[in-house]
Amino acid sequence: MNKSIKVLPVVLKEDKEYVVVMRLHGDVDDERLERVVSMFKGPIYQRPPLRSAVKRAIRVRRIYDIKIWERDGRNVLMQVWCEAGTYIRKLCHDIGEILGVGAHMQELRRIRSGSLNEDEHRATLHDVVDAYIFWREQGLEEPLRRYFIPVEYTVRHLRKVYVRDTAVDAICHGAPLTVPGIVRVEAGIKVGEYVAIMTLKGELVALGKAKMRSEQILSAKRGIAVKTDLVVMDPGTYPRAWRSG
Amino acid sequence: MTVYLKPPERREVFILDDAETDPRYGWRPEERPVDVYLRYAAINLDKPVGPSSHEVVAWLKRILGIEKIAHAGTLEG
Numbered sequence: 001m002n003k004s005i006k007v008l009p010v011v012l013k014e015d016k017e018y019v020v021v022m023r024l025h026g027d028v029d030d031e032r033l034e035r036v037v038s039m040f041k042g043p044i045y046q047r048p049p050l051r052s053a054v055k056r057a058i059r060v061r062r063i064y065d066i067k068i069w070e071r072d073g074r075n076v077l078m079q080v081w082c083e084a085g086t087y088i089r090k091l092c093h094d095i096g097e098i099l100g101v102g103a104h105m106q107e108l109r110r111i112r113s114g115s116l117n118e119d120e121h122r123a124t125l126h127d128v129v130d131a132y133i134f135w136r137e138q139g140l141e142e143p144l145r146r147y148f149i150p151v152e153y154t155v156r157h158l159r160k161v162y163v164r165d166t167a168v169d170a171i172c173h174g175a176p177l178t179v180p181g182i183v184r185v186e187a188g189i190k191v192g193e194y195v196a197i198m199t200l201k202g203e204l205v206a207l208g209k210a211k212m213r214s215e216q217i218l219s220a221k222r223g224i225a226v227k228t229d230l231v232v233m234d235p236g237t238y239p240r241a242w243r244s245g
Numbered sequence: 246m247t248v249y250l251k252p253p254e255r256r257e258v259f260i261l262d263d264a265e266t267d268p269r270y271g272w273r274p275e276e277r278p279v280d281v282y283l284r285y286a287a288i289n290l291d292k293p294v295g296p297s298s299h300e301v302v303a304w305l306k307r308i309l310g311i312e313k314i315a316h317a318g319t320l321e322g
Contacts, residue, residue: 001283001286001287001288001311001313001314001315002283002284002285002286002311002313003284003285004285004286004287005313005314005315008315008317011317012317015251017249017250017251064250064251065250065251067250079248079250080250081249081250081251111247111249112249112251113317116289117247117249118247118289118291119246119247120289121288121289122289122290122291123288123289123290123291124290124291124293125290125292125293125301125304125305128288128290128305128309129305129308129309132308132309135279141279144279144282144283145275145279145282147288148282148283148286148287148288149286149287149288149289150274150275150277150282150285150286150287151274151285151286151287152274152285153287154287154317157254159256160258164262164264164266165264165266165267165270168271182261183260183261183262183264184258184259184260184261185258185259185261186256186257186258186259187256187257187258187259188256188257199266199271200264200265200266201266201271201272201273201274202273202274203271203272203273203274204274204285214259217261218259218261232285234284237270237271238270238271239270
């Protein structure tokens with residue numbers, strides 16, 4: 001909510017994991033089921049269904065992994081790790097087609113979206129509203145802090161670049177992040193990937209696109225390291241430095 | 246406890262400078278005063294089956310009195 005909404009364009013594109021019950025329309029032996037399901041690992045073609053908010057053009061999506069946990073006759077319990085925008089319903093349908101007997105998606109639960117998974121900080125509507133009311137009416141902070149999580153948690157999977165205090169406010173105004181402003185950098189950053197620009201207190205300042213690899217940032221003395229894209233922190237949180245970072 | 250297919254990541258961090266941060270400005274996320282905490286907060290909502298995500302967002306806006314709420318993706322079935 002509020003400023004956290006700024007990270008949505010990146011968060012919406014994150015990979016997902018689902019637990020799904022697929023129901024086969026015929027009988028298939030274990031070996032063939034395993035073989036066909038594992039065929040779907042990698043890129044697949046999908047066209048969004050009739051009832052969809054997106055343009056109905058054929059598009060490629062990646063299935064990073066599929067695992068069959070259990071099989072009970074025609075019911076198959078699977079876990080799927082896939083790219084955002086993958087239609088699991090269509091995946092089940094297509095698996096059924098290749099098996100020759102047909103299949104449909106019986107039940108679906110998303111267990112992870114990017115860095116948010118179902119084990120951590122999961123809240124029901126009741127939890128959220130109760131927590132808010134406890135705070136508003138009784139000044140109790142603890143439930144609120146349990147069910148409302150800092151925006152930083154939602155981008156945990158992004159690689160991070162930590163900046164000095166004097167560089168923060170310029171970034172809040174959209175300025176690019178130059179090498180002298182960087183105090184720490186995670187390994188493995190590739191050019192073009194989204195990174196999280198953080199303060200040394202662990203606050204998310206902004207999301208940006210890396211213009212340099214981690215190794216380049218380490219060896220360069222100057223230059224633009226990250227192009228600031230989605231600013232989260234309010235300007236003025238850190239003082240405006242009279243010279244750039 | 247759920248098992249995830251995505252392997253856990255191990256990150257190396259390189260330190261370029263031993264600069265420190267001024268305690269007078271900003272806060273560690275968990276230490277933000279509540280009004281600031283809410284400004285930068287998200288919720289991991291276990292949505293009930295019936296209402297749509299849009300309905301849930303509208304409902305939360307009304308009950309919590311927060312104007313800016315959005316949802317990060319519906320279940321793409």
